[in-house]
Amino acid sequence: MKVAHVLTFCMLLGYGGDASAQVFAGRPNCPTNNGFKTSWLDWVTAEKKDNNNAFSIFLNKQSPMIGILKPGKCHTALGSKNGIRIHQRTDKGWRLVHLGKIDAEAKSFTYDEHTLSFNEAGDLFHLNYGLVGSFKCTLGSNCRMG
Numbered sequence: 001m002k003v004a005h006v007l008t009f010c011m012l013l014g015y016g017g018d019a020s021a022q023v024f025a026g027r028p029n030c031p032t033n034n035g036f037k038t039s040w041l042d043w044v045t046a047e048k049k050d051n052n053n054a055f056s057i058f059l060n061k062q063s064p065m066i067g068i069l070k071p072g073k074c075h076t077a078l079g080s081k082n083g084i085r086i087h088q089r090t091d092k093g094w095r096l097v098h099l100g101k102i103d104a105e106a107k108s109f110t111y112d113e114h115t116l117s118f119n120e121a122g123d124l125f126h127l128n129y130g131l132v133g134s135f136k137c138t139l140g141s142n143c144r145m146g
Contacts, residue, residue, distance in 0.1 A: 030055060030137035031122060040122050040135055041107055044079035054078050056143045057086070057124065059133040066114050066126065068097055074136060074143035084109055 027050045029038045042048040043055065054076060059065075061072040068088055069075055076087040077099075084099040100110040108117035115127045122135035136143045 027051075027054070027137060031120075031135075032137045036120065039120055040118055041104060041120075044077075044084060044109075044118075044135070045102055045104060046080045052078060054139065056136040056138055057084075057133060058136050058143055059124075060131070063126075063132040064129055066116070066132065067099075067112050069111075069133075074138065076139050 028034055029043070029048055029050050030053075031038045031040050031043055038048045043053055046053045055078075056074040057069060057077050058074045059069050059071045063071040065071060068086060078085050078087075079102070081102070083101045086097045086099055088097050100112075102109045106117060107119065108115055110116075116132070117125045117127075118135060119125075123131060124133040124135065126132045
């Protein structure tokens with residue numbers, strides 16, 4: 001019986017041990033925090049928001065790099081009717097990078113030569129590469145959970 005408790009504890013510790021991801025408990029209207037009562041389109045265009053409408057863009061590990069968006073990483077983002085902005089870490093701190101205008105009708109945004117569309121589950125699709133990632137209601141460089 002003790003072995004089972006130790007294994008369970010180790011599995012929980014391994015699953016929840018990433019300090020770089022933070023769930024946005026203070027963002028109850030973010031789609032995955034409220035059971036998708038808010039649409040991802042409303043969230044990324046700031047039609048529906050809490051204090052702000054921050055979220056993350058997570059690219060799958062097998063995804064190609066898309067501009068500054070790196071595979072296997074989460075990128076903290078803010079959305080508005082004018083587009084999505086990414087917080088990028090640099091030698092001098094943080095800078096905002098604009099990821100083009102959101103096309104609400106097509107549920108897509110353009111970044112350089114890349115067009116990314118999304119569905120209401122928050123899945124991100126690239127015109128040439130297919131499913132490349134997802135929107136998340138977490139922040140940090142590793143937001144696979146949440």
